[in-house]
Amino acid sequence: MSGVLISVVVFNIVMALVVSLVFVPVLVWMERRVAGFIQDRLGPNRCHIGGVRLGGLVQSFADMLKLVFKEDFRPGAVKEKMIFTLSPVIVFVTAYLSFMVIPFADDLRIDGKTYMMQALPIDFGLLWILAFAGLGVYGLMLGGWASNNKYSLLGGIRAAAQVISYEAVMGLSLISMLIVYGSIHLGDMVRFQGQLIWGFIPAWGIIIQPVAGILFIITAFAETNRAPFDIAEGESEIVGGFHTEYSAMRFGLFFVGEYIAMGAASALIVTLFFGGYQIPWLNTTVLKDHIEMIFIAIIIILPITSYIFARWIKKNNVWLEEGDVRNKETRWLIIGLIGINVLVVLPLVVFLLFGIGENGTNISVVLLQVMTFIIKLLMMNFFFIWVRWTLVRFRYDQLQNLAWKVLLPIAIINVFLTGIFVVVLGV
Amino acid sequence: MGIKIVPRYGQTLKEKLYLPAIVGGMKVTFSHFFENLKDTSKIETLCYPEQLPKDITPRYRGVHRLTKREDDTVKCVACFMCATACPAECIFIEAIEREDGVDEKMPKKFSIDLLECVFCGACVEACPCDAIRMDTGIFSFVKKKREDFVVNIDTLLSHKPMKGSN
Numbered sequence: 376m377s378g379v380l381i382s383v384v385v386f387n388i389v390m391a392l393v394v395s396l397v398f399v400p401v402l403v404w405m406e407r408r409v410a411g412f413i414q415d416r417l418g419p420n421r422c423h424i425g426g427v428r429l430g431g432l433v434q435s436f437a438d439m440l441k442l443v444f445k446e447d448f449r450p451g452a453v454k455e456k457m458i459f460t461l462s463p464v465i466v467f468v469t470a471y472l473s474f475m476v477i478p479f480a481d482d483l484r485i486d487g488k489t490y491m492m493q494a495l496p497i498d499f500g501l502l503w504i505l506a507f508a509g510l511g512v513y514g515l516m517l518g519g520w521a522s523n524n525k526y527s528l529l530g531g532i533r534a535a536a537q538v539i540s541y542e543a544v545m546g547l548s549l550i551s552m553l554i555v556y557g558s559i560h561l562g563d564m565v566r567f568q569g570q571l572i573w574g575f576i577p578a579w580g581i582i583i584q585p586v587a588g589i590l591f592i593i594t595a596f597a598e599t600n601r602a603p604f605d606i607a608e609g610e611s612e613i614v615g616g617f618h619t620e621y622s623a624m625r626f627g628l629f630f631v632g633e634y635i636a637m638g639a640a641s642a643l644i645v646t647l648f649f650g651g652y653q654i655p656w657l658n659t660t661v662l663k664d665h666i667e668m669i670f671i672a673i674i675i676i677l678p679i680t681s682y683i684f685a686r687w688i689k690k691n692n693v694w695l696e697e698g699d700v701r702n703k704e705t706r707w708l709i710i711g712l713i714g715i716n717v718l719v720v721l722p723l724v725v726f727l728l729f730g731i732g733e734n735g736t737n738i739s740v741v742l743l744q745v746m747t748f749i750i751k752l753l754m755m756n757f758f759f760i761w762v763r764w765t766l767v768r769f770r771y772d773q774l775q776n777l778a779w780k781v782l783l784p785i786a787i788i789n790v791f792l793t794g795i796f797v798v799v800l801g802v
Numbered sequence: 803m804g805i806k807i808v809p810r811y812g813q814t815l816k817e818k819l820y821l822p823a824i825v826g827g828m829k830v831t832f833s834h835f836f837e838n839l840k841d842t843s844k845i846e847t848l849c850y851p852e853q854l855p856k857d858i859t860p861r862y863r864g865v866h867r868l869t870k871r872e873d874d875t876v877k878c879v880a881c882f883m884c885a886t887a888c889p890a891e892c893i894f895i896e897a898i899e900r901e902d903g904v905d906e907k908m909p910k911k912f913s914i915d916l917l918e919c920v921f922c923g924a925c926v927e928a929c930p931c932d933a934i935r936m937d938t939g940i941f942s943f944v945k946k947k948r949e950d951f952v953v954n955i956d957t958l959l960s961h962k963p964m965k966g967s968n
Contacts, residue, residue: 409835411838412834412835412838412839412845413831413832413834413835414834415834415838415845415846416845416847417842417845417847417849589821687840690841691841691842691843693843695849695852695853696852761828761831761832761835762828764831765824765827765828765830765831766824766827
């Protein structure tokens with residue numbers, strides 16, 4: 376075990392933790408503020424620590440704190456205490472483990488050795504993800520059943536039926552992707568998407584296989600129980616669905632697990648269909664060859680975007696009362712922005728002047744790709760939230776009709792067409 | 803009377819695909835999101851404790867007040883009409899004789915239990931000498947104890963009519 380290996384492994388595991396657990400408050404915050412803005416409201420913006428509001432992000436921490444400190448109550452009617460406690464854990468753990476095989480960057484080469492940039496360096500990532508995506512619903516089913524409550528049971532049954540129907544479609548849409556990529560290793564798939572079709576279109580999955588892409592995105596919504604497929608917790612019909620009887624941190628785990636599952640689904644969609652860590656038109660070799668140009672581009676673009684962002688903050692981050700402590704935040708945020716700029720630009724200038732060598736180039740390419748992946752992930756998460764606050768919930772029979780009568784035939788036809796295409800053209 | 807044939811929608815391919823409609827809806831929500839993100843000051847949310855509502859009209863039935871005569875004494879003659887009219891039975895009056903010769907009676911105690919009160923305005927209607935009114939515009943009363951919600955005569959006399967009421 377060399378020092379390099381250990382630091383790469385630690386980096387990857389920390390990355391997996393960051394994009395799953397640390398992103399949860401960010402996602403909750405995004406959900407609320409985006410919902411607010413879409414509905415012409417403000418959303419949470421009051422909560423602050425010493426005046427720092429971060430646009431309302433502090434509210435998520437306050438809510439989590441509240442969930443942690445509430446009484447851990449279990450209704451007396453619950454007979455299966457063990458399963459009742461276990462089910463939120465299952466939801467949480469399976470959602471969290473799905474993140475383990477997402478490649479955050481292209482394979483890192485240091486001193487001639489190659490390191491896989493995912494938390495679990497295995498090459499059957501897709502199977503892993505399918506396994507855990509299917510397992511996650513056990514948490515909902517067991518929780519709904521163990522609650523000993525009719526509404527919870529209905530919610531659990533709905534979740535189970537929904538996931539079974541959509542899992543089939545999801546698997547079929549993935550098969551057509553497998554035919555195209557010819558691998559179940561997620562890293563290979565993303566490397567494939569670094570190519571260009573006819574020299575100018577990035578070979579992203581959504582461009583090669585638009586039908587499979589749309590099917591997969593729809594089924595990913597259903598798998599994560601998010602609107603418009605969130606009938607498992609249809610408040611208007613079955614109170615809270617499977618988590619009616621849950622409170623405090625048990626409910627908190629369901630809640631966090633749901634957001635991690637959403638993040639994992641977004642990460643998978645990004646990896647399979649939106650080029651993963653690939654910057655469009657700049658795959659790993661291009662990046663390595665033109666690293667100086669990239670540095671110069673960052674040195675130019677970053678201060679400009681920061682300036683625009685700072686102006687936006689100055690305009691919008693205003694508290695009504697003059698003397699309020701929250702009004703001091705804008706200054707701190709702008710100082711922070713300048714600090715980030717200095718911290719990024721100065722080393723880049725130093726690298727440009729003195730050169731960074733082979734390993735340095737590889738590491739900076741990896742960091743660039745990680746940033747790209749995070750940006751794409753956040754955009755996909757935004758898409759999830761955006762859809763939730765646009766579309767209405769399906770009725771149960773509509774949901775099953777859509778899965779079996781519409782999506783499944785399309786998926787099967789798509790698999791056949793892809794197969795014929797690949798065989799005939801011999802690609 | 804002819805038969806009206808209602809056109810059936812949703813039969814064309816574009817409508818059956820659903821996706822164009824979904825994209826249309828998403829465009830609408832995104833335009834709202836983007837406009838509000840650009841300039842949050844356009845949002846009409848009232849940041850309540852700092853910004854108070856401006857649309858409370860003089861007709862609004864707020865917390866009661868007792869009106870005064872020209873010489874700044876209480877107008878109420880303790881006739882118990884309001885307490886009799888009150889459907890929630892939340893007005894408690896104790897009468898004493900008025901010594902200064904302006905009138906015969908005046909209230910010694912006049913308290914209203916705001917937790918019981920349903921703000922129906924029957925007391926204002928019932929009052930024969932316009933001594934009780936609900937034109938203060940006070941809509942928010944927060945106290946720490948249950949007993950504090952029983953407001954006494956001094957508080958009721960100290961309430962001012964809101965601007966714009968006659």
